[in-house]
Amino acid sequence: MATDVTEKVDVSKIELEAVDARANARVTSMEAANTVLERWVANEQDTDNAQCEVRVVFEDGFHIRSRYPLTRSEKRVSLARHLRKQLNSMAGEGRPRKACRREPGLDIRLNDGSQDDAAREALERYNI
Known part of the structure; x- marks a missing residue:
């Protein structure tokens, strides 16, 4: 039985823009994005609606393209976890413990297919 061992495509850049705070950042890794998001979450005054x-x-x-909530929680900030959760919800995979609503800002497309197919392919091909 042969297994297809292909490397996932890595991130080139991540652009972050706080919706109401007029702050933005451009980084090259999920870890660097998490650092920026952690700082923004810590400094956010309106923790209910900030994105x-x-x-x-x-x-x-x-x-x-997506939106990340700048809300304080007990979980560590993780952009990758947030994106995987959104993609899994779109792809209809797994049974989340809590209802996961489809974020209106999530935008992905591959090869003119449906967003569901694009979500599955993104989870398989890309290092998220």
């Missing part, structure tokens, strides 16, 4: 526009561009040009 950040996110654009993740991969080395082959594929990109994902």
